[in-house]
Amino acid sequence: MSVKTFKIWYLTHKWTSLICTAFMLLLCITGLPLIFHHEIEHLLGDAIEAPALPAGTPLTSLDRVVAAAQQAMPDDKPLFVSWDPDEPELVFVSAAKTATETQDFRFVALDARTAHILKTDSSDQLDFMRVMFRLHVDLFAGLPGMLFLGFMGLLFVVAIITGVAVYGPLMRKLDFGTVRKQRSTRIKWLDLHNMLGIVTLVWALVVGGTGVINTWADLIFKYWQHDQLAQMVAPYAGQPVPQNLGSLQAAVETAHRTVPGSTPRFVAFPGTNFSSPHHYAVFMRGDTPLTSRLLQPVLVDAVTAELTDTRKLPWYAATLLVSQPLHFGDYGGLPLQVIWALLDIVTIVVLGSGLYLWLARRRSNPVEQRIAELEREAAVTPALATRSAAE
Template identity: 25%
Template sequence: MDAATPPETRIEPANRPSIWPKVSPAFVRTVLSGHSGLGLVAAALIYIVCLSGTVAVFLNELKMWEEPAAPTMTTASPQAVQAFAEAITKAHPKAGFVYMGLPTPDMPRLYAMVGEQVFVADAQGRIAGEASAPWAGFLEHLHIYLHLPETIGLIVVGLVGAALTGLIVSGFLAHPKIFRDAFAFRWAGAKRLSQADLHNRLSVWGAPFHLVVAWTGAYIGLASVLLFAVAGVTTKGDIAKVTAPIYGVVPKADPTPAPFPDLVKALAWFDGKPQFEPTLISLTGLGTKGQLVEVNALMPKRLIYAERFTFDAQGRMTGKLGLSDDGLGKQVFASSYPLHFGSFGGLPVKIAYGLLGVALCVVTSSGVTIWLTRRRDRGRPAVRLEKAWAAVVWGSTTTLALSAALWLAFKTPPVWVFWAPLAVLVAAAVATRDARFWIVNLRIATSATLAATVAIHALKFGAPALGGVALGVNLTLLVLAAVIAPWRKPLTRETA
């Protein structure tokens, strides 16, 4: 072959035999349809992870909303913490681990987690009752694991984060003028153009946030794979040795009875140290010689989620994990969680994360819609995919709201209420009507379900639902119901 001959001038033999077997056009169409379907599945997972993550930014507020009558407090005395820990241990003597949360601005409760149960205390440290929040737990599990087995789910969500990172970067590379046109918007003209502008503008304005949550999501999810790989190479599969520098050492169990640890003295160690704010106490094997007391302390001027200190039974500080100053790797690890979940900077940061999360959902949704519209404009419409995508986008919002309403009303397991109706909606959309029908009616259903959720919450809890954090959440749900409702008839393709 003459390498100097320009490719466009080469003449191939007219009947040159192909090394590939001949396949029918119908088979090719089927394969392409399957390829597009797989792409839609990936986009659907990205959208559901983004949607659930946007709501999960307000996870603590939702926990307060789910149990609004539980006692609240701005601070808890060390004596109350000690009394509460002893009361919990007495009530649950076989609990291997107890996690105690101290009051913070976004979770103003003294609470203890024992397995799946959450108990709250009054100001004296007495157990005031249970305040578990199963629906908030469902939402958290949906975002982090997609309700898959935890290791598999974490990896899948990590891959979703990696895919989203790649889409963000490739989107910028594919649009070299995207920054120059950052404020250009074609309100008039074809609907496809205005939708493309909305997609591109939100992509530019939210780019720093989108990249941060995407790569931290990938990092958090796929770090588990890396840890297992490192363990296999360096410690013969002992994952505990690999994770010890970032999670701490799990003590060996020793059931020999021992005095209960002095939490009052342990908390007194933080007096006069304003750079540390104790927020979480991890108690292992209480009342035995194998007991371990660990205190997580926020550092308001640092991005890490906390520094961790260990104390002995007499309340003496015996060690520090070093998340704040022991190498760059630890600090990056400890900072990835606050960056991903927006758990720094208080409510203003959460609101910003919520709004930018909505923008990311819109970018994800419109990106697929633009691709489907271009196919239609080129004479290759993917009608079933259009309908399926409409059902995924608005069906997931409907079933997410429905899961909250039915959990409040009847304690219906939210996992089934979310996934089963969503699968039915997608199947029904593919089989019947057009995409516009599903968009309009599912928006109506979402709006009505959000309003119904507020009504159910108010009827169930009465006055506590109309004050504090619960009132803020309910008002937000009503605003979302009003915004989502289709106030005008969507444009038809002929007039778009």
């Protein structure tokens, strides 16, 4: 690698790291409790649990569930019905003043067997986990905040790649993993920064890359709405919006018959962004480790409960859905969560040490000293070659 090329890699690594470090520290710190969000909710007493009933107690009708939820939220319109993948006896109904609201909404958690209300809550009631989640996802700034964090994530990925390019020439005279403890504090932290950074390289790229993809979630599903969803509901264009909706239970049963061997993950009511004014959109998930992360929308006529259309999600939406559990490490149980947490802590050390190296910089920057050495080597080598030829 020429001296000029090394300088370009080094300066790119330096400035992309400086720009994104503070925000990446925030994301790593807020992401740590999110890895264990189920466990923390149980510890804080915020977890929702259905009461124990005799084994084999059948589920009640979804129409009864929605009716109970509407009694608890009489001034709101139902938006979604969703299920906890790990606890099928829990069902959640969210509602808002208008069908297109996504930020300010209320939800009711119910027992899917009895339609008894277990908890009512609102999106504007902030507890510890919600604050961590909103800071991690959008900085309480909605879509602009998500896109801003996505840009910071891109800079983080660039910083990782350029850091690898800088690592080789910088550390070529030292054994892998060397930390020069006898040198100054700054040199020790530089060695530690380089060693931990290269060890966590793959994990940081995976989590950073999937994090960037997740920040595009709203844009990806908006494109899906204008692409596939628009094609699926085209036959209903110009028809009046139904005033009275049919049975939600019948719509879900239609989806079960259409996609056998799957279960509903959530249902979008007519008029929401995930459906049309004329349809229940039932999003079905598979029963394997991979297909359980993927969704297949089934559009069912909201009046007659007849099938309108169903299509597998396109590659861009499937990529988003697969990246989400990979980002938080929640597809391999507690052991993988612990590994993700440990790697997250190491990344915090890498980011913090990089910030320290910048704040404690001096004129005798070790990297810049290495650049000077390379320049001297580049100047000496041609001279030696000329001298040898003359002799």
